[in-house]
Amino acid sequence: TPPPNAHGENGPEYVGNLRRGELRGVIKINKDNCVGCDTCRKVCPVHAISGGLGVVHSIREDACLSCGQCLIACPFNAIEQMSFVDEVMKMLDDPNKLVVAHPSPAVRVSVGEEFGAKAGELVTEQFVNALEKAGFVTYDVNQSADQTIMEEGFEFINKIRYWVLGERGPELEEAAKHPFPHFTSCCPAWVKNVETFHPGLIPHLSTAKSPIQMGGPVAKTWAAEYVWKKDPRDIYVVAVTPCTAKIFEAARPEMNAAWHHLVETGAIPADTPSFQDVDAVITAREIAEIFRRKGINPLELPKTRERSTMEVYTGAGTIFGASGGVMEAALRTAYFVLAGEELKNPDIKIVRGRTDAIVEATIPVPIKKLGGKVFEVRVCVVNGALQGLETVLRRIKEDKNRYHFIEVMNCPGGCVNGGGQPVRTDSATW
Ligand code: SF4
Structure with missing residues (x-):
């Protein structure tokens, strides 16, 4: 049973309701709902699910990748994911917190579909306007994906220079x-x-690192100082993703680069408890739930918006x-x-x-x-x-x-x- 959802209240050893370093249990089978149809077992990429027809299934947590393919395939709604929705709602109500939504590219279509948009319709502006109405500021993952590409692209180029062209150098x-x-x-x-x-x-x-995990440190260092002018300890980064494995990724103990940087540069005291670069991960399903709880329908919002510094990106x-x-x-x-x-x-x-x-x-x-x-x-x-x-x-x-x-x-x-x-x-x- 996870401890109560309370960012910070459980002490620095917790990331939301995950204990740092304990990266298991993101995806669970609800044994009361499982009828043993065996669908989930067939879609698991690493064969981490056991069970057979008519038998309640179970997930080997040490092998599970947290990808959630079983969850979206289950026809009986018997598979559940760890949720940060209550915690995020609480942060949105806290006037001291700057709650940053970090939305992935694949979400801006699916959230529209949740509210009745045509399949495949891009609703980026309405979606971001809805995030703003819900109390978030937006830092688009597309921007950090651009950074990822610069890093990964040059890493690949350097491999070609070393292994193919025979170049040498520090x-x-x-x-x-x-x-x-x-x-x-x-x-x-x-x-x-x-x-x-x-x-x-x-x-x-x-x-x-992945775009989301490049974005977290940028939000809490560069953007905190130059864009939002906010103490990084009061910035709460919420990745809004199509991906349940990002929950696991965000809780990896090494994903606290911003804390290291801020301590090393003296921007925060050395005894500041460690915090993660990304504080919470919510899925496309869950951001739709947050909008519903707040009575927001993105499709009723304007189709235009003036992009902020953190919403500029390339194709x-x-x-x-x-x-x-x-x-x-x-x-x-x-x-x-x-x-x-x-x-x-x-x-x-x-x-x-x-x-x-x-x-x-x-x-x-x-x-x-x-x-x-x-x-x-x-x-x-x-x-x-x-x-x-x-x-x-x-x-x-x-x-x-x-x-x-x-x-x-x-x-x-x-x-x-x-x-x-x-x-x-x-x-x-x-
Ligand atoms: Fe699936 Fe994309 Fe997440 Fe990989 S990053 S598990 S492909 S949703």
Whole structure:
């Protein structure tokens, strides 16, 4: 039983209702509602669910990735996720707190659908206006996704410089420790999958944090000082995501970079209890619940708004929500730096938004330093861990040079199909 939801009141060892370092139990099966239909077991990417037809199922918490694919597949509403809604409501009522909503790209369509918008209709402005009406200030995850791409894109470029072009130098020391293939790291379920089941791949994972986890420290350091002019200890960052694995990610004990920075720079006293970069994670379903509790219908709000400093971003950040989007955004940056010019057509449709379980492609990049000699970047997108991961891992075991860059998104289709999205009863898999 988790302790009472009370940010800060339980002491620094708690992150919301999670004890720091205890990252289990984000997804639970309600045994009273489980009828043993066996649907959940079939969609779990790591076979962490046991049970059979007519038998109440259970989740092995040490293996669970918290991805919530079982939750959105269950036709009997028997699977539940840890919730921060009550805690967030309490923070919104606290006049001393600046409550920052950090919404992911994939949420701005699904929340509209929760209120009756047409399927696939983008309602970004109305959604952000609703966040504002509910008492949040908005810091768009697309902006921190842009940062992720700069980090990850340059990490990939440095790997090409070290491993392909044979360059050496102090700035390439990290690249020397991280050989190809390069794996994306923005999906916390995939990262946990690697840590738990494939630890030998850890040196291949990008060292870039996910956009949400880059956003948390920016909110509590740079934005606190220059944008909101607020004591970081009074800033409460709420990730609004299509993803239940982000709950697990936000509670990882090492995700307190802002606290470290602020203590080291003397901005806060050294004896300040540690706090997380992201204080709470709520799903698309839950932000809709908060709007309902507050009597807000986003679709009744204006379709325009003047964007604040923290809502400025590029199209590269936006496409993170779809499978292949992270890969496409990183390739655009890599192409620009290595070729010395922009891609003629930045839409690398061969990798993004595909429904195939595995997408393979070769992207020719003319290397400016080599007088335009073309280097072929071999890429692969795993579109849902259950569907394609084992095959791709077998392929790289057989030929470790097969790919340079592999994107893995745990959920089929990417975050647009995440475990925190509204449950579509018309698309149940049973
Ligand atoms: Fe979360 Fe997206 Fe990964 Fe699914 S694919 S677990 S929604 S980050």
